[in-house]
Amino acid sequence: MTDSFYLLQGLPDGMTQTSPPASEQAREPMPELTGNEPFFMVMNTGSGSQDAQEIKDTIARVMQEANRRHELMAVDDGSELIPTAKKALALAKEQGGVVVAVGGDGTLNAVSQVVLGSGVPFGILPQGTFNYFGRCYGISQETEIAARCLVDAKIQPVNVGLLNDKVFLVNASLGLYPQLLEDREAYKQRFGRSRLVALWSAMVTLFKAHRQLKVQIDYEGKQRTLRTPTIVVDNNALQLKHMGLDQTDELAANHLVAITSKPLSTFELYGLLLRGLLSRLGEDEHVISFGFQSMTVRLGRGRKRTKVAMDGEISYMHSPLVFKVAEHQLPLLVARDPELRETA
Secondary structure (H helix, E strand, O other): OOHHHHOOOOOOOOOOOOOOOOOOOOOOOOOOOOOOOOEEEEEEOOOOOOOHHHHHHHHHHHHHHOOOOEEEEEEOOHHHHHHHHHHHHHHHHHHOOEEEEEEOHHHHHHHHHHHOOOOOOEEEEEOOOOOHHHHHOOOOOOHHHHHHHHHOEEEEEEOOEEEOOEEEOOEEEEEHHHHHHHHHHHHHHHHOOOHHHHHHHHHHHHHOOOOOEEEEEEEOOEEEEEEEOEEEEEOOHHHHHHHOOOOHHHHHOOOEEEEEOOOOOHHHHHHHHHHHHOOOHHHOOOOEEEEEOEEEEEEOOOOOEEEEEEOOEEEEEEOOEEEEEOOOOEEEEEEOOHHHOOOO
16 A cells, blocks of 8 residues: 555646747756765655664665765754765765765755755665655665665756655645645554555544635636645656556656645545545546646635645645746766666
8 A cells, every 4th residue: 555545636627738939948957967976865764664773884884885985964953864865965065975865864864954955965875655756766765775876876867846845755735645644644643554554644633524625826827716625746756656647647747746635425435535535536536636747725815824735744834835846856876787676
């Protein structure tokens, strides 16, 4: 079972599923690797399921065998990620190095926020549950495999999404989807991490009465008012595939993919849940998605802020919400040898 069943979608009347061709964007040249760059690694010891000391030992062994210098900066509090990432970035700039994020989706998000636009190469050693970002680019969740790929890597430019100038690598959302994520985490804290717990949490959340969002959407010169339980903006081809949505061409055209729905009953929400489990959301009559480069969402009258989720991390943001493709791309390290890339 994938995380895809949490994504519920559709489009208001009058909006189309197609978008105009992406405008030509001037992209900055990507840095080149010499194969001798030191690694400055920001590790969140509080994320993921592997033993932190085991991960540290594995990294040290691989780096020693490859004769590559590295510095591991461990934090156990998420609030320390940004300041630590800034230190790692400063060292990487001074010494011609690479900044590496070691942790779950939240860690990758926080460190990439600091690195984006700096011109410094970015690597990851993913430790999260679903690892959509890493798997999309063939990066293994096994620490040793991913570390060995770092020492013989090439640069792949990666598009990044922004929500009010905050980075998201996989998706960003408002409405029902952030509530699903928040409730799922609460259930996992209480009952443990398992797919059954995640499914039960989703069923309970969908059963509750939900206030529909009333929003105004400005996109590609069009303006529409919409009532919907949720809006999700996706930036990950693998997750779209797992949802059963054929929109990877939009991502290839430097677009993000918006997903929303008309108001749905509890029974209809359960129907979408089932289709999500089967990776068949794209077959549902309510399910419509569209690509864009910039979209503004304004909350209904009287609402100044709303709960949002960005790569699984929950926060609040004020209206308007501006989703767009970032001007800069991330210079991501991927395995030079295609045989070392993990097949999703």
